[in-house]
Amino acid sequence: MLTIKNLHAEVDGKEILKGIDLEIPKGEVHAIMGPNGSGKSSLASVLAGRENYTVTQGEVIFEGKDLLEMSPEDRAREGVFLAFQYPVEIPGVSNINFLKTALNEIRAYKGLPALEAKEFLKLTKEKQQLVDFNANLMNRSLNEGFSGGEKKRNEIFQLAMLDPKLGILDETDSGLDIDALRIVANGVNKLRSTEKSFLVITHYQRLLEYIVPDFVHVLYDGRIVKTGTKELALELEEKGYDWLKETVVHENV
Amino acid sequence: MKNSNEIIDDIANREYEFGFTTDIEMDIAPAGLNEETIRFISAKKEEPEWLLEWRLKGFQAFQKMQLPRWQHFKMPEIDFQGVSYYAAPKKKKQLASLDEVDPELLATFEKLGIPLNEQKALSGVAVDAVFDSVSVATTFREKLAEKGVIFCSFGEAVKHHPDLVRKYLGSVVPHSDNIFAALNAAVFSDGSFVYIPKGVRCPMELSTYFRINAQNTGQFERTLIIADDDSYVSYLEGCTAPMRDENQLHAAVVELIALNHAEIKYSTVQNWYPGDKEGKGGIYNFVTKRGICKGNGSKISWTQVETGSSITWKYPSVILQGDDAQGEFYSVAVTRNRQIADTGTKMHHLGRNTRSRIISKGISAGEGDNTYRGLVQVGPRAHNARNFTQCDSLLIGNRCGAHTFPYIESRNKSATVEHEATTSKIGEDQIFYLNQRGIDTEKAVALIVNGYAKEVLNQLPMEFAVEAQKLLSITLEGSVG
Numbered sequence: 005m006l007t008i009k010n011l012h013a014e015v016d017g018k019e020i021l022k023g024i025d026l027e028i029p030k031g032e033v034h035a036i037m038g039p040n041g042s043g044k045s046s047l048a049s050v051l052a053g054r055e056n057y058t059v060t061q062g063e064v065i066f067e068g069k070d071l072l073e074m075s076p077e078d079r080a081r082e083g084v085f086l087a088f089q090y091p092v093e094i095p096g097v098s099n100i101n102f103l104k105t106a107l108n109e110i111r112a113y114k115g116l117p118a119l120e121a122k123e124f125l126k127l128t129k130e131k132q133q134l135v136d137f138n139a140n141l142m143n144r145s146l147n148e149g150f151s152g153g154e155k156k157r158n159e160i161f162q163l164a165m166l167d168p169k170l171g172i173l174d175e176t177d178s179g180l181d182i183d184a185l186r187i188v189a190n191g192v193n194k195l196r197s198t199e200k201s202f203l204v205i206t207h208y209q210r211l212l213e214y215i216v217p218d219f220v221h222v223l224y225d226g227r228i229v230k231t232g233t234k235e236l237a238l239e240l241e242e243k244g245y246d247w248l249k250e251t252v253v254h255e256n257v
Numbered sequence: 258m259k260n261s262n263e264i265i266d267d268i269a270n271r272e273y274e275f276g277f278t279t280d281i282e283m284d285i286a287p288a289g290l291n292e293e294t295i296r297f298i299s300a301k302k303e304e305p306e307w308l309l310e311w312r313l314k315g316f317q318a319f320q321k322m323q324l325p326r327w328q329h330f331k332m333p334e335i336d337f338q339g340v341s342y343y344a345a346p347k348k349k350k351q352l353a354s355l356d357e358v359d360p361e362l363l364a365t366f367e368k369l370g371i372p373l374n375e376q377k378a379l380s381g382v383a384v385d386a387v388f389d390s391v392s393v394a395t396t397f398r399e400k401l402a403e404k405g406v407i408f409c410s411f412g413e414a415v416k417h418h419p420d421l422v423r424k425y426l427g428s429v430v431p432h433s434d435n436i437f438a439a440l441n442a443a444v445f446s447d448g449s450f451v452y453i454p455k456g457v458r459c460p461m462e463l464s465t466y467f468r469i470n471a472q473n474t475g476q477f478e479r480t481l482i483i484a485d486d487d488s489y490v491s492y493l494e495g496c497t498a499p500m501r502d503e504n505q506l507h508a509a510v511v512e513l514i515a516l517n518h519a520e521i522k523y524s525t526v527q528n529w530y531p532g533d534k535e536g537k538g539g540i541y542n543f544v545t546k547r548g549i550c551k552g553n554g555s556k557i558s559w560t561q562v563e564t565g566s567s568i569t570w571k572y573p574s575v576i577l578q579g580d581d582a583q584g585e586f587y588s589v590a591v592t593r594n595r596q597i598a599d600t601g602t603k604m605h606h607l608g609r610n611t612r613s614r615i616i617s618k619g620i621s622a623g624e625g626d627n628t629y630r631g632l633v634q635v636g637p638r639a640h641n642a643r644n645f646t647q648c649d650s651l652l653i654g655n656r657c658g659a660h661t662f663p664y665i666e667s668r669n670k671s672a673t674v675e676h677e678a679t680t681s682k683i684g685e686d687q688i689f690y691l692n693q694r695g696i697d698t699e700k701a702v703a704l705i706v707n708g709y710a711k712e713v714l715n716q717l718p719m720e721f722a723v724e725a726q727k728l729l730s731i732t733l734e735g736s737v738g
Contacts, residue, residue: 052689052693053692053693054689055685055689075692075697076689076692076693077692077693077695077696077698079693080692080693080694080695081695085693086693088690088693091690092684092686094687094690094704094705094708095708095709096707096708096709096710096711096712097704097705097707097708101704102691102694102704105696105700105704106694106695106696107695109694109695109696109697109700110695113695145708146708162694166694166695
């Protein structure tokens with residue numbers, strides 16, 4: 005589904021990603037772990053097309069198409085969804101109006117007609133239940149005055165509604181208490197399918213107890229320095245990122 | 258791939274949609290302003306002597322006045338002698354019904370989305386169409402007359418309801434109120450007149466559509482609305498003008514009178530030609546609007562969506578004279594390119610338990626400059642007066658400006674006056690968030706701006722809220738930088 009080859013990217017002239025290679029086949033869940041500043045969130049931003057990142061080398065192929073050539077909105081319409089680490093607030097725009105606009109833009113891109121109000125509401129109800137999202141938040145302004153947990157749950161609810169092919173979760177676990185974490189993880193697990201892939205970015209192993217990944221990659225200083233199965237996450241948790249730094253330094257020597 | 262700045266510039270450069278001109282034979286007074294001009298207009302309109310005298314008083318006041326200096330923008334030179342003060346489409350014959358209106362004029366208004374044919378018109382909205390200096394048609398008059406509602410051009414009101422006009426003309430905005438009001442008193446050519454009798458809830462939205470067409474003219478209309486005891490009316494005005502290189506002056510006066518327990522809701526969707534990207538041309542929109550809540554328990558509510566004009570300078574105000582009277586002001590003002598808006602309101606609390614509410618939303622893009630200027634005044638008799646003011650500014654890009662000048666004068670200790678203000682910017686983060694959900698930058702800006710202005714747009718009559726939303730989106734599309 006997603007193939008990243010030798011991806012280099014910089015922001016303000018500073019190289020952040022220094023040659024990433026990653027292959028995510030359909031239906032798999034890959035986790036990216038790494039210390040602060042290793043480039044985890046930058047990778048998510050580059051994939052989603054944030055303007056201040058410049059790709060200097062490499063390519064990203066998504067479902068056979070050159071992702072880097074596309075505008076951010078076209079990437080979204082093709083099926084790349086980023087659950088933000090810090091979802092923004094947009095006063096006066098109701099959650100439901102926003103979702104309807106987004107859903108219908110994506111449908112229009114695919115040549116589908118806009119959803120009728122009735123169908124849209126039905127879909128909304130269904131997905132609310134699926135990811136356990138509070139219906140009272142639907143008519144509120146987008147993320148305005150939401151608690152940290154509510155914002156993250158809203159991201160997962162949007163993911164359920166927009167039904168992308170690839171879901172990128174950028175530190176969705178940060179700032180969540182254990183109950184909220186469980187709800188968010190349950191939502192993601194319900195959305196897992198053989199047709200959908202996930203890239204789960206996290207600092208802690210904790211989230212991966214709930215969303216069990218097929219593979220774990222460790223990002224350090226803009227490169228993937230280690231790849232393994234879920235056991236790797238446990239090893240990291242136990243030994244800390246310093247262990248990794250030593251390994252990398254060792255390898256470089 | 259275009260970045261958001263480029264998209265925004267594309268849209269900011271979009272042409273003004275209503276900039277066409279109508280080719281029609283006109284009756285135009287020579288340029289210049291003197292007593293003769295005023296006598297000429299008065300004679301053209303076959304006015305009674307008292308009205309001519311009132312005009313001349315206005316002219317005398319005008320001659321003694323200077324242009325104000327307190328505004329927060331560079332006041333352009335205005336050559337009052339270079340303007341023609343009367344321009345009217347030549348009448349082929351006396352009109353007996355709407356069917357006899359010049360087809361060229363009907364076509365013009367149709368093109369503007371204001372069909373004057375009653376079958377095609379929005380049901381539930383009666384329209385008075387003003388073309389340059391005169392009213393060319395008023396729809397649904399018979400239907401309104403059944404309820405005793407008078408809705409006609411100002412000129413007709415002078416002829417058929419002289420007592421009402423004479424009693425209230427200048428009673429809220431005197432002929433010497435300010436230089437533009439004095440000029441209007443001297444040369445006003447037409448406008449709309451509304452009277453809602455006691456106990457009547459006006460069955461339709463009333464609306465006046467102002468169109469400036471002729472070159473080198475100004476438009477000086479007057480609107481007078483009287484809501485008698487226990488009556489209700491909702492009134493809306495819209496305006497457009499052709500694209501011209503020179504500036505044109507629009508100096509209107511609106512007077513509202515609400516008697517006991519009457520309610521007047523007055524909405525404006527202003528889309529005068531704003532001038533081009535470099536600030537060339539456009540309408541100077543210098544308007545005096547004021548209402549008086551004369552009766553106890555009366556209410557006046559102003560709602561304005563100001564997107565056009567090169568300079569907008571207006572302060573729709575309410576004198577809260579009756580006890581328990583209520584005044585409201587809801588405003589969205591947009592400036593982009595080189596547009597300037599200096600707008601706000603005045604709430605004069607005179608009666609007991611009077612309440613006022615001010616919600617102002619300024620939006621500045623490009624090199625636009627947006628100023629809120631407001632006065633809340635509480636008199637010594639106004640026990641328990643309450644005011645709430647919220648004044649928000651939204652900045653798009655980094656070359657625009659937003660300013661707030663709130664004045665509060667309270668002479669009664671029991672009064673409560675609240676003022677809240679915020680300034681925010683459309684963030685790249687907000688745009689990117691919406692992009693990431695499949696929404697392009699144009700739609701994203703429209704969504705954010707409409708969300709920001711929602712509280713005000715919600716005040717507009719349903720038929721126009723959608724139009725205003727669209728107008729706001731079109732005006733601002735792509736102004737993010």
